[in-house]
Amino acid sequence: MRTWLILGGIFVLVGVGMFQCLRMRTAAQLQKASEGIQTATVDQGDVVVEVVETGTIEPVQNVEVKSRVSGRLAKLLVEEGDRVAAGQPLAIIDPQELRIQLEQSSAQLQGAESGAARARLSVGLTKAEVKTALDQAEARYIRAKRALDTQPELTRAAIAQAQSNYENAVRAHDLLLGTTQPQERIRLQTEVERATVSYENDKRNYERLVGLLEKGYVPKRQVDDARTQMAVSEAALTRARDEFARLEARQQIEAKNAAEQVRLAKAGLDQAMANANLDKNRQQEFTEAAAALERAKEDYRRIAMDEASAAQAAAGAQQLRGVVADNQRLLGETEIRSPLAGVVTRKLVEPGELVSALSSFSGGTTIVEVGDLASLQVTLAVNEIDVAKLETGMAATIEVDALPGEKLEGTVHRIAPASQADPNAQASTAAVVKYRVEVRLKDKHPKIKPGMSAKCTVRVIDRKNVLRLPIEFVGTDKDGSRFVMVQEPGARGKMPTSKKVKVTVGVASATYVQIVSGVQKGAKVERPPFTGPDRKGMMQFGRE
Known part of the structure; x- marks a missing residue:
């Protein structure tokens, strides 16, 4: 009898242990499955849309000085970097x-x-x-x-x-x-x-x-x-x-x-x-x-x-x-004079070389280039998507590679009405449509020189302290309406569920979307399901 009681106790203890192990294993599996779901929380912050492009610093007024007569260049009276006045002699053609x-x-x-x-x-x-x-x-x-x-x-x-x-x-x-x-x-x-x-x-x-x-x-x-x-x-x-x-x-x-x-x-x-x-x-x-x-x-x-x-x-x-x-x-005309006051930025010929005259049949030989360094600009080639966001008068932040850590102020001065082909586009692909944009520097910096590379950042939209979500957590229905998948806690021992909620969105940047209405701050949302075409071939092994 005593033996049977001992055996019964052992069986009870084994059963209780197995039940606890099964319960712990199920909880771990639920937690692991829950951790595999990507979520984000609706918070308050800034939504900023910026256009960033790199360009070259140039004088606002830069003139190619050419001769109206052909002949041998007898004298070149200036060097690169020389400051010249309007009407000052620059070169002499052998008369x-x-x-x-x-x-x-x-x-x-x-x-x-x-x-x-x-x-x-x-x-x-x-x-x-x-x-x-x-x-x-x-x-x-x-x-x-x-x-x-x-x-x-x-x-x-x-x-x-x-x-x-x-x-x-x-x-x-x-x-x-x-x-x-x-x-x-x-x-x-x-x-x-x-x-x-x-x-x-x-x-x-x-x-x-x-x-x-x-x-x-x-x-x-x-x-x-x-x-x-x-x-x-x-x-x-x-x-x-x-x-x-x-x-x-x-x-x-x-x-x-x-x-x-x-x-x-x-x-x-x-x-x-x-x-x-x-x-x-x-x-x-x-x-x-x-x-x-x-x-x-x-x-x-x-x-x-x-x-x-x-x-x-x-x-x-x-x-x-x-x-x-x-x-x-x-x-x-054998005495070539500067058409404006400025600095000689380039010297293209040397004394003794032959120069051709500027005429209706020939573009002529450029002797020197004279630029007005008192007013500089950054010339950008902006793609057709970003250029639609820009307007003249917008403020810009300019960072020059040669001046690390310094930020200069500028203004969008001119946006070209017609596009220009991207010279860096590959011959086998369609040329990127870009537009010339000029950003004027407000202040003159003594170390800035024409030809330097500069990055211009133009903040076109800046929404302060608004509800926002990462852009990948906001889905789009077939009718064009926007929605989010709001996560709701599941019953005890159950995985959390999600509910599709329509939202009204405002502006969007590359990372965030402004939430105007539909959810409250602190709401946890899941990444919306993939609604694109079925994946085939190697694509079917990718992450959903």
Whole structure:
């Protein structure tokens, strides 16, 4: 009996021990399962949205200084870091070639002006001579008409007049053939010879420069100038030859008219002296006078051609005046001056190097860069998502890598209206859309220099002391509404449960979401279940 009591006690003790072990094991399993659930507590704090981007410090005003003339850089008067004033000389382009061009164009202008003056004088003289002949023809015509109407009793007066006319015509004819025409012919022949020599010299010079250009010894502009000079000389030669040719024709007309005058005067005298068939002779005189008058009028109309030639010579001189003025301007441009007051930030050429001119066909060679270091900015490339959060006037905190521990103040000054491609984007991927943003520094720091890297932080949203949750603990339904899984304690021995609660959210940062309504401070919430597409392949082994 006693043995059975002992055995019964042992069995009871073993049963109680097994029950306690099972109970402790179940509690441990529940605690372990509860610890595997990720939870967060609704607390009060700040929700801050910041745009952080790294950029480069640059002067607000930075100018590339270029030359308006091409040539060799004779002197560079500044070095990098030098402070310059507006209008201060920075560099000098060798002016020798431009001086030669100016001298050549000035000489060409002088010759063209002289030729134009001679053309004007020649036209004036010829016009005066032809006008005199016209006046004489008109006077003769009037006399012939009057004589035709005169009574026969005036025959003797007519004879005296005819004698005078004859003598005048002879003197005019002798003066024309013996003095006036030979002198004019010698003068124009000299002009033709001089123009021929000038043209041949300019042609040889042009052919020589063409050969040198093919060897690369001279610039193309010098060859173009030589071609222009040769064309000017050729035009001068053509004008001289044309004038000489017209002189021959004109002198023939003048000689013919003078001889005709003598002949007519002699005929008139003979007719007057003969005093026979007076009426018929006077009628003949009138007819001849009328014909001579028409010829004189035709000669006078030909003067318009000479006036056109003189006008062409004047136009050529005017064109050369423009060339001289342009060469004078270019010579003045050989001294390069600073367009603004600032500091020389970069020097890109050295004395002796060739620089190209800034023109509509070429961007020109940058000699130096001048920046106004009194006003600096950080130039950022901000992606399209962050740039939508920025506005001009927002305050920014600037941290310069070269000044660790120091924070500077700035302001968003300008946001580009159009995007720019990201130069660091890979060719195999789509370019990141970024926008240029300029942040102006409020204060000048003596150690900051252009080109330094700087990080700008712009706080676009700052909600103080609001209810918040980590962003991963706020879910989104298919209809777009937001919810949280509020944890509720389970029954004794049971795991805690969760209840889906709709919430209203405010602003969100990269880590927190503002809770406007739906839950209270201190509420414990669980991470919402994954509602995305089913995982397949290797993804199914990932953490839910």
